[in-house]
Amino acid sequence: MKPPSDTTTSRVAAPPANPTPDSAKTVAARATDSATTTAGNAAAAYKDGTYSAWGTSRHGDIEATVLIKGGRIEAAIVSQCLTQYSCSLISELPIQVVLRQSPEVDFVSGATQSTNAFYYAVVNALKKAK
């Protein structure tokens, strides 16, 4: 058995600049492929500022925006929501991220599908804040 060629995963797809609700399904249809070099999980002091990034799940894509003040997460919100379910379902999530100050463990086993998109959006946004 040989793995497929490298090109199968190199479909880079950034969500549209001005997304509309109609585009929700087509956004969910694309694979994202992001490669970044990021600091490990050693004492995370983030650079102050506002950072946005996208996360993908089977239900659609979510853009999270995090506000860093004094090296800490001051706020994390869903800034754009292209999911097939109502965005009110995830309205409680942003607060949890602020409370936890980013994941306290390396990984979580049993993570839910619906929160994945937001989780990865925040993780991607925090990468930019390093």
Place this chain on the structure above:
Amino acid sequence: MTDAYVRTVASMGTVVTAHVVGRAASDIERIELEHAASSALAWFEEVERVCSRFDPESELSRLSKQIGSRMPVSDLLFEVVQFALAVAEESGGAFDPTLGLQLEARGFDREYRSGAVVRTPLESDDMASYRDVELDADQKTIMLGRPLLLDLGGLAKGLAIDMAVRELEQRSFENFAIDAGGDLYLSGHNADDEPWSVGIRHPRHDGELIETLRVSNVAVCTSGDYERRAPGGPAEHHIVDPRTKASAVDAASVTVVAPSAMVADALATAAFVLGPVDALAWLERHGVDGMIITPSLERFATRGLRREYCVERGSSPDSVV
């Protein structure tokens, strides 16, 4: 502080991430690292192409259209079906890979990329079980003795994780993690030179952890009743007891720690159906560790889990075998 290289793709209905610990010291090392990570993640596309029941062109879908004849199949499909049948046999049918039609009928019928509803043109036969799948190891053929649809969901994801791990190991990477929507393999140590810390999601409080494990060179998979609720109602979820054809109700989540992700995923699904008491003994008999959380949040864990992997004594599972 050591850096980690992170690469993410969306595949098999979830987000898949490869984290490789280490800093590329040169351009050549960086290219090697990128190539290794994308080759590892390419296995998810490959396994999905073979094993998806949502893709009418997948090898699995094509096999399901051939009832009653011996069909030659790829090594990959043969291996995963053979393993699935072995787990079915070992669990007395608590795990059964032939429930694809029942899952479709319960509303698990949407292709995750397009949202399109997938219906397999087969008459549902409630009598069908894993016993109706016949393998020929010499000829590498599979025969379905009744109209049935194989569902390799979690197993296929586990196999893809295992193949990705093998890909990175063959390229001499030692410290890395593969995360496929909460199904994990953790190799070596993290960027802090410590065993990887893995939180187990609380089955009733989203965003909370019910346990934290410290692990190295193992897969950790959790099956929960909270993930993928069926459209049929709040009590319906995706883990069906093959023996009753209803949602399994004795567990809220099961976590299994095993040397391979395919093993961890399959045994977690079987243990979920078996219920806490039978499951613990069954997991130990198969040489893996695990923890079962009941709907009333009682915890049952193997001795090995508490001894080897739980981080804090205070938060250790309440019950052991």
